[in-house]
Amino acid sequence: MVVVSQPGSDAAAEWASGVCDCCQDKRQCCLWFWCCPCSACRLSRTLDQCLCLPLLDVCGCIRPISFSMRVLVRQRYGIRGTMCRDCLCSTFCVPCVWCQMSREVSDRKLPAGLGDLISR
Template sequence: MSALVLRQPQAWDGSSDAAEWASGICSCCDDMTDCCFVFWCCPCFACKTTKTFGECLCLPLLDVCGCVRPITMSMRVSVRQQYGIKGTLCNDCLCSTFCSPCVWSQMSREMKDRKLPTVLGDLIHR
C-alpha cells in the first residue's frame, strides 16, 4: 500500500527571520531535573529525548561506536530545521562531538519551550 503525500517537504531558505535557540548550549542548569538526568545517564536521556521528538527510542545508542556522534548531530540538525533555528552544520558537528550531553539537554529544553507538534517522517496507514 502506498502512502499518500499530502505536502512535499520545503527547503529551508535560511532567511533572516530564523530564530535563535531558546537557551544556550551551556544553560543545562536552567532545568535541574533534566540536568541531573543527563549528567547521571546521558544515553537514557538521549533515548527519551529522541522518542519525544518522534524518532526511534534506541537511535542514540548508535553513537557509542566512535568519537564522532552522527545521531546526536543529525538530531540537532533536525531540531534546528523543525523550529527554524539559525545555525550551521559545522557548529552542530562541533557541539555534538565535544559536548554531547549539553546538546541533548539543549534540544530537550527547546522542545519543552516551543511545545510545537513534531512532524513525523512516516505516515500512518489506514
C-alpha cells in the same frame, strides 16, 4: 558545492538556551548527567525518530547521531545556525547538546512531529 547551513527565512529564531546552559533547568540537567542514554531515547521518541540511534551515539559508537538530531531540531523549529557549529557542538559536548535539544522542545511546547499531533 558544500552546504554548511540550512536554508531558511529571514525570521529564523535562535536557540532558547545555549549549549552550556544545562543548569537552567536543574531537573533536566540531573537527568542528562545521570541517565543520558535513557533521556536521549525519550527525546528521540518525542521527535519521532528511532529509539536505537541515540544509544549508538551516547555509547560512543557513532557520533553523527547527535549532530543529525541537532540539525533536525534546528530545521523543525526554524533555528538559525550552521552545520559546522552543530558538528563541533555534537562532537565535543554530547550530553550538553542533548540537554539543549530537550530544553528547546520543552520550551517551544509545539508539536515536534506527527505523533504529537495525533495524540492531542
